[in-house]
Amino acid sequence: QIQLVQSGPELKKPGETVKIACKASGYTFTNYGMNWVKQAPGKGLKWMGWINTYTEEPTYGDDFKGRFAFSLETSASTAYLQINKLKNEDMATYFCARDRGSFYGMDQWGQGTSVTVSS
């Protein structure tokens, strides 16, 4: 069955870098894009952007340009979210979600990865 399994929780200091993995299985990885979604503690969901897993071209939401980077390791069917120069406001749970295209939208979700930023 289709699964997106994310890496475990992270504890980082302000200014550090975190890289979250999202490993896909049960389908051909390069046939579907991958989205990233942020959920701050006690808050709602916010779309960060997506990466085309075929062309490797990323698209970032306006609030996620600069310190955020989407990347891929296609041979391992894995997408990554890297956040550089961590700030307190980056403390959140981050989800990956498969993009099934313009009609279907995001269909499968990872379990989320918690990032704690604390000095």
Added chain:
Amino acid sequence: DIQMTQSPSSLSASLGERVSLTCRASQEISGYLSWLQQKPDGTIKRLIYAASTLDSGVPKRFSGSRSGSDYSLTISSLESEDFADYYCLQYATYPWTFGGGTKLEIK
């Protein structure tokens, strides 16, 4: 950006009750809307896409509909596992945007 105004923000209901949640889109989204359920453990599951198409394996007590710019999720008869947070998501235009969420609690 398209704003998705979701209501109510919280709802208290009893087992067996019928409930409806609504999202209003600030611009035309042409039915490109999905409904998501988030359980207390954080797990997110999509229930409906394209406004009214039920995802595979989702119980038929869930349904989605559209009336103009208003999109609704209806649960016909609440079961215990339905008490969770619900979000709408428009995927018509980038940036994709979510409603603010509805917390569905047991009365």
